[in-house]
Amino acid sequence: MSELLTAPTVVDSSEDRTMILNMGPQHPSTHGVLRLVLEIDGEVVVRVAPDIGYLHTGIEKTCEAKFYQQVVPLTDRIDYCSPMHNNLCYCLAVEKLLQLEIPERAQWLRVLLSELTRLNSHLIWLGTHAMDIGALTVFLYCFREREQILRLFDDLAGQRMMTSYFRIGGLALEPPLDFFPRVRAFLKTMPEKIDEYENLLTGNRIFINRIKGVGLLSAEDAISLGVTGPPLRASGVDWDLRRDMPYSSYEKFQFKVPVSTGCDVWSRYVLRVQEMRESVKIATQALDGMPEGPIKANAPKIVLPDREAMKTQMEALIHHFKIVTEGFGVPAGEVYQAIESSRGEMGYYVVSDGTAKPYRVHMRNPTFATLQAIEKMCVGRLIADVVAAIGSIDIVLGEIDR
Amino acid sequence: MTDAGENQSKEAVLAAHPDHRAIAALTEQLPDAIQNAKYDRGELTLTIAREAIISACRTVQTAGYNFLVDVTGVDWYPNQPRFQISYHILSHTLKQRIRFAVFVDEGDPSVDSITSVWPAANFYEREVFDLFGVRFGGHPNLRRLLMPEDYQGNPLRKDFPVEGYR
Numbered sequence: 001m002s003e004l005l006t007a008p009t010v011v012d013s014s015e016d017r018t019m020i021l022n023m024g025p026q027h028p029s030t031h032g033v034l035r036l037v038l039e040i041d042g043e044v045v046v047r048v049a050p051d052i053g054y055l056h057t058g059i060e061k062t063c064e065a066k067f068y069q070q071v072v073p074l075t076d077r078i079d080y081c082s083p084m085h086n087n088l089c090y091c092l093a094v095e096k097l098l099q100l101e102i103p104e105r106a107q108w109l110r111v112l113l114s115e116l117t118r119l120n121s122h123l124i125w126l127g128t129h130a131m132d133i134g135a136l137t138v139f140l141y142c143f144r145e146r147e148q149i150l151r152l153f154d155d156l157a158g159q160r161m162m163t164s165y166f167r168i169g170g171l172a173l174e175p176p177l178d179f180f181p182r183v184r185a186f187l188k189t190m191p192e193k194i195d196e197y198e199n200l201l202t203g204n205r206i207f208i209n210r211i212k213g214v215g216l217l218s219a220e221d222a223i224s225l226g227v228t229g230p231p232l233r234a235s236g237v238d239w240d241l242r243r244d245m246p247y248s249s250y251e252k253f254q255f256k257v258p259v260s261t262g263c264d265v266w267s268r269y270v271l272r273v274q275e276m277r278e279s280v281k282i283a284t285q286a287l288d289g290m291p292e293g294p295i296k297a298n299a300p301k302i303v304l305p306d307r308e309a310m311k312t313q314m315e316a317l318i319h320h321f322k323i324v325t326e327g328f329g330v331p332a333g334e335v336y337q338a339i340e341s342s343r344g345e346m347g348y349y350v351v352s353d354g355t356a357k358p359y360r361v362h363m364r365n366p367t368f369a370t371l372q373a374i375e376k377m378c379v380g381r382l383i384a385d386v387v388a389a390i391g392s393i394d395i396v397l398g399e400i401d402r
Numbered sequence: 403m404t405d406a407g408e409n410q411s412k413e414a415v416l417a418a419h420p421d422h423r424a425i426a427a428l429t430e431q432l433p434d435a436i437q438n439a440k441y442d443r444g445e446l447t448l449t450i451a452r453e454a455i456i457s458a459c460r461t462v463q464t465a466g467y468n469f470l471v472d473v474t475g476v477d478w479y480p481n482q483p484r485f486q487i488s489y490h491i492l493s494h495t496l497k498q499r500i501r502f503a504v505f506v507d508e509g510d511p512s513v514d515s516i517t518s519v520w521p522a523a524n525f526y527e528r529e530v531f532d533l534f535g536v537r538f539g540g541h542p543n544l545r546r547l548l549m550p551e552d553y554q555g556n557p558l559r560k561d562f563p564v565e566g567y568r
């Protein structure tokens with residue numbers, strides 16, 4: 001394996017059958033800067049060696065130098081396609097360390113936003129995956145709807161992508177007045193938009209031929225290689241953290257977990273489209289049952305006070321000053337908190353030594369593990385199938401490299 | 403459940419969870435492997451002897467903990483033993499998580515690789531090797547993963563400055 005990466009041009013040529021092909025780091029289908037070193041025999045892939053780290057920015061190290069609340073905006077930048085899942089997972093982990101109760105309204109809003117984020121992320125995946133395969137039109141359709149979600153986020157948080165809207169102990173602000181009606185209007189149109197994408201792809205013979213039976217991954221391999229999320233469920237393992245280990249009151253929602261036994265790129269496609277439909281249902285339920293109440297926990301030493309209170313009450317001003325300048329101490333201990341992000345199990349392992357800065361933050365990101373399965377999916381197949389396989393794991397290099 | 407992690411003895415934690423499958427399997431088959439146990443904030447942490455990590459992983463794997471979620475490190479510099487390697491293991495059938503912790507000294511920062519039990523550990527162990535400088539014996543391809551091949555130093559060690567060396 002090592003000679004594969006260090007000497008990409010020549011390998012043992014005694015048999016003179018195979019050659020080395022560098023795919024990436026600037027190949028458009030690698031979704032960023034993934035480099036795959038392929039050993040090929042004609043058109044057939046013999047070995048695959050992923051080379052990652054081009055986007056490594058040392059976020060885990062940076063976290064150790066920040067106060068707990070200052071880490072939230074960093075988490076957005078890890079998986080830039082689903083920032084709110086990162087926010088949520090980090091906040092849940094710190095809240096678990098603090099043993100903090102979150103008001104119901106904040107929990108439900110978090111569910112609503114998670115599902116909108118999942119739709120957003122799946123729309124990017126669908127558009128780019130189809131584009132990799134050669135169906136360019138779908139990309140424009142997907143980004144049309146994605147733009148609507150981003151506008152909602154913009155109104156909510158003042159940012160389209162790096163929203164940083166979640167806070168330890170709740171949420172940053174109460175949503176604007178017309179937010180819920182606008183989300184409802186959007187969700188109402190979404191199912192027929194998903195029908196539109198399916199009209200373009202699901203019956204498309206070129207699309208089917210390119211991805212059916214490609215990128216096979218058995219359930220045993222998926223489990224032993226740490227694959228989670230849609231690729232795991234498409235290999236027939238019925239496992240979804242939202243249902244099986246619920247967090248943020250997901251246990252109060254009714255939804256189906258689509259599972260397929262196809263094990264190929266096609267079934268991952270079908271499964272994600274079904275997931276989008278389920279997300280619309282969950283988000284609608286969250287809108288229907290949205291409880292009233294506060295959106296921040298009652299913990300003045302941890303949660304920043306409202307602007308109004310800060311300007312009028314001495315005590316709130318003191319708390320505000322303290323939190324901003326000194327942070328807040330978190331009792332010593334270690335926790336691992338996982339959520340089901342759009343790509344699989346996202347986990348935050350946070351270690352505290354009792355001070356106001358995290359001693360260690362580690363992100364367990366789904367595609368980091370799933371990337372290990374790329375060799376199983378591609379060996380013995382054509383080079384063109386590698387592109388389909390990469391798309392099917394919904395790769396985001398930001399979260400792999402961190 | 404008690405919440406304080408520090409003042410619990412190993413025996414008390416083990417006795418408080420008699421039905422726990424991982425504890426039952428480990429105390430029966432590898433009684434010497436568990437060095438310490440902690441139940442904190444609803445999470446069970448078992449400190450495993452460094453030599454026993456492969457057999458401990460195999461034991462819990464047969465006991466139903468089928469999925470390796472994560473392997474990572476913590477640097478407790480300047481305390482000794484310096485490095486803690488944390489293994490997060492999940493059971494799909496029991497819907498339960500456990501954490502293994504292995505402590506390694508600075509003098510010989512190495513531990514056996516568990517890639518033979520879970521191939522998923524491959525990238526995780528390479529990452530820990532890359533960022534902490536802990537070696538994993540028997541790893542099939544122990545090279546840097548995120549940092550460049552010719553990089554000097556291990557960025558996630560506590561004695562490595564956040565801004566890097568200038």
